[in-house]
Amino acid sequence: MTIIVTGGAGFIGANYIFYHLNQHPEDRIICIDKLTYAGNLSTLAPVMEKENFRFVKADICDRTAMEKVFSEEKPDAVINFAAESHVDRSIEDPSIFLQTNIIGTSVLMDCCRKDGLRFHQVSTDEVYGDLPLDRPDMLFTEETPIHTSSPYSSSKASADLLCSAYHRTYGLPVTISRCSNNYGPYQFPEKLIPLMVINALNGKPLPVYGEGLNVRDWLYVEDHCRAIDLILRNGRIGEVYNVGGHNEMRNIDIVKLIVKELGKGEITFVTDRKGHDLRYAIDPTKIKNELGWEPETKFADGIKKTISWYLEHKDWWEEIISGEYEKYYERMYGER
Numbered sequence: 001m002t003i004i005v006t007g008g009a010g011f012i013g014a015n016y017i018f019y020h021l022n023q024h025p026e027d028r029i030i031c032i033d034k035l036t037y038a039g040n041l042s043t044l045a046p047v048m049e050k051e052n053f054r055f056v057k058a059d060i061c062d063r064t065a066m067e068k069v070f071s072e073e074k075p076d077a078v079i080n081f082a083a084e085s086h087v088d089r090s091i092e093d094p095s096i097f098l099q100t101n102i103i104g105t106s107v108l109m110d111c112c113r114k115d116g117l118r119f120h121q122v123s124t125d126e127v128y129g130d131l132p133l134d135r136p137d138m139l140f141t142e143e144t145p146i147h148t149s150s151p152y153s154s155s156k157a158s159a160d161l162l163c164s165a166y167h168r169t170y171g172l173p174v175t176i177s178r179c180s181n182n183y184g185p186y187q188f189p190e191k192l193i194p195l196m197v198i199n200a201l202n203g204k205p206l207p208v209y210g211e212g213l214n215v216r217d218w219l220y221v222e223d224h225c226r227a228i229d230l231i232l233r234n235g236r237i238g239e240v241y242n243v244g245g246h247n248e249m250r251n252i253d254i255v256k257l258i259v260k261e262l263g264k265g266e267i268t269f270v271t272d273r274k275g276h277d278l279r280y281a282i283d284p285t286k287i288k289n290e291l292g293w294e295p296e297t298k299f300a301d302g303i304k305k306t307i308s309w310y311l312e313h314k315d316w317w318e319e320i321i322s323g324e325y326e327k328y329y330e331r332m333y334g335e336r
């Protein structure tokens with residue numbers, strides 16, 4: 001199979017490329033990435049020289065560029081990871097989120113439409129909005145209504161609706177996965193876990209929003225990658241699959257765990273995120289029953305592996321935090 005993977009220089013896309021080429025060395029992957037602030041070519045160094053891998057720097061909203069790659073490569077399938085992915089940045093300025101996450105997805109599906117190519121959309125549990133903190137019995141199923149909170153989640157939900165429309169109207173063979181919070185190697189340091197690890201290592205305060213009581217459902221990135229690969233191969237066309245590992249944790253408990261593991265880090269409570277979703281929790285029954293997917297990495301092991309990775313890959317994140325991120329950090333958290 002020849003597969004186009006968009007957003008492969010980012011966190012989950014890169015982990016997916018490594019997973020896929022390891023599991024299916026007979027496949028060819030073409031990574032399309034615009035290399036925004038969140039994309040890092042150095043992340044892809046381990047696969048760059050492989051014969052069955054090609055990197056193309058391009059914007060998924062650029063129709064001409066997309067049509068060129070599709071006609072050159074004649075792919076069998078497309079997995080769309082490319083997105084603006086950070087909620088706080090979407091609150092600062094929604095416009096690029098609408099452009100990449102909605103328009104970009106439609107351009108890719110238009111390219112697939114001519115030849116009826118298989119299209120998988122990497123979506124998020126955030127499209128369901130949030131759940132109350134005091135109702136542990138409530139979980140997101142695939143039937144939970146879309147009910148978004150942030151410009152980010154609204155743009156992802158819009159893309160999901162377009163995917164369903166392309167399936168129904170044009171018969172495009174589409175699947176959608178909606179995953180909970182991922183963690184693991186190569187995650188950009190604007191996100192909770194790498195931000196806290198790096199700040200603790202650098203002797204900076206650990207900024208917890210509000211009282212730190214919001215709950216997220218954490219999944220090790222490789223488990224997400226395995227789910228996507230299974231859906232691509234065996235998922236039912238036109239279906240949505242929720243992906244999550246029943247691993248709900250309060251933000252404050254995650255941050256305290258990081259402090260304990262590193263033996264350092266000073267927690268500080270800062271102004272809450274606007275419209276901050278209270279709790280996410282996925283019911284993964286459908287993907288378990290239909291595709292036999294279950295998470296393999298327990299959080300206790302995954303977080304240790306992740307912290308060790310950041311300790312061992314200072315070069316990777318030091319380069320990142322000295323670039324555009326420095327200005328973003330100042331806007332968000334004040335001077336460091």
Ligand code: NAD
Pocket residue numbers: 006007008009010011012013032033034035036037038039040058059060061080081082083084085086100104122123124125156178179180181182183187188
């Ligand atoms: P990321 O921000 O780390 O990476 C995004 C990548 O997309 C970057 O390499 C960036 O350069 C690229 N990109 C952005 N705009 C582009 C454009 N216009 N054209 C081409 N490339 C572009 O994101 P991530 O955390 O790896 O998330 C990947 C996908 O998974 C996103 O669609 C996100 O919505 C979804 N998701 C993320 C999580 C999570 O916890 N991180 C959970 C569920 C779903």
Ligand code: DAU
Pocket residue numbers: 085086087088123124125126179180181182190191192193195207208209210212214215216251273280
């Ligand atoms: O649920 C899936 C989503 O998870 C993905 O769709 C998004 O792309 C991804 O960014 C992530 O969104 P969150 O907003 O949940 O992740 P983030 O790491 O930004 O924040 C996790 C929680 O930690 C959230 O409740 C806000 C809080 N937080 C975050 C930061 C950056 C803090 O308390 N302090 C911080 O500095």
